[in-house]
Amino acid sequence: MRHPRYFLLPFFLLLTFMTQHVYAAPQSKLWPMWKQSNEDNPAVIDHQRWQQILDRYVITQDYNNLFRYAEVTASDKAMLDAYITSLTSLDPRNYSLDEQFAYWVNLYNAITVKLILDEYPVKSITKLGGFMSFGPWDDDVAVIAGEDITLNDIEHRILRPIWKDYRIHYAVNCASMGCPNLADVAYTGENYEERLNIAARQFTSSPKCALISDNTLVLSSIYEWYGEDFGNNEQEILRAIDRYRDGAKLEGWSGKIKYDYDWSLNKP
Secondary structure, rough: OOOOOOOOOOHHHHHHHHHOOOOOOOOOOOOOHHOOOOOOOOOOOOHHHHHHHHHHHEEEEEOOEOOHHHHHOOOHHHHHHHHHHHHOOOOHHHHHHHHHHHHHHHHHHHHHHHHHHHOOOOOOOHHHOOOOOOOOOEEEEEEEEEEEHHHHHHHHHHHHHOOOOOOHHHOOOOOOOOOOOOOOOOOOOOOHHHHHHHHHHHHHHHOEEEEEEEEEEEOOOOOOOOOOHHHHHHHHHHHHHHHHHHHHOOOOOEEEEEEEEEEEEOOO
8 A cells, every 4th residue: 555666776775765764656547457347237245254354353442443463263364365265256347336446445455454464473564575675565466357466556556546536545454553544344335435434534533644743743644645636735635634634624734744654563
C-alpha cells in the first residue's frame, strides 16, 4: 500500500534513502483488463470466512483496530488461506462493480494479514519483501484470471483508477498503527458505501490522521503521498478530511503542516 521505489544508488546513498523513508508513491494508473463488469449478474461473493477471522482476532483499543496475530490458530490460518483461494479462483469481471469493490478490498486486506502471519513475529510490514525492498507491495501475491497480481496492482491499478474515490485509502489496510483501521466488518457489495463512510469517519477523527502539536498540524503521510486524490492543494485536502471528521475542523489552518506515519505492527 505504501512503498518507495528504490533506484540504483551507491550503497551509502541507498542506506540514507531507506533510513529517511523517502517515498515515491505509486501513481493511479489503470490496468485496462480489469475495467469490466457484468451488472446483470446478481451473484454475491461469499466473504463469511473473512468475517469469521475478523470476529475472532480484531479488537478495538481507543481509536485503533488491532489484530491478534499471535493468537491465530492453525485451523484459522487454513481458513484464511481457503478464503483467499476461493477469491482468487474467481474472475471478478464476471460480477457487478459493487461486488468487485468488496472483492478487491477484502482480498487486499486478507492477503496483508496472511503475509504478516506467514512471517510472524515481525515488528513491521516494512521488514517483509525481497532484498533491499521496503515491504511486500510489489511482490506477486496472487494469480487471478491468469494474471500475476501484487498489492500495489490492487490498490493503484484497479481500485484507485476505476472507482476514483479517496475513501479507498481508508479501506485498504497495511498492517500498521499509522494506517486507517482494518475494518472489523467484511466489505460486501451491499454494505461497502456505508463501510467506507465509517472507515473515513474513524480515521479522520483520530490523532493518527490529524494532531495539533506545538502550533504544528501533523497530518498522516497518506495526505502527502496521495494528496492528489484528496484535492489540488492543502486547503482542499483539509476540507476532504473535515467532511468526515468529528471535532474541530481543519480547513483554514494557516500554520505549519508536517506529515508522519507509524509503521509499527497493528497488534495489541
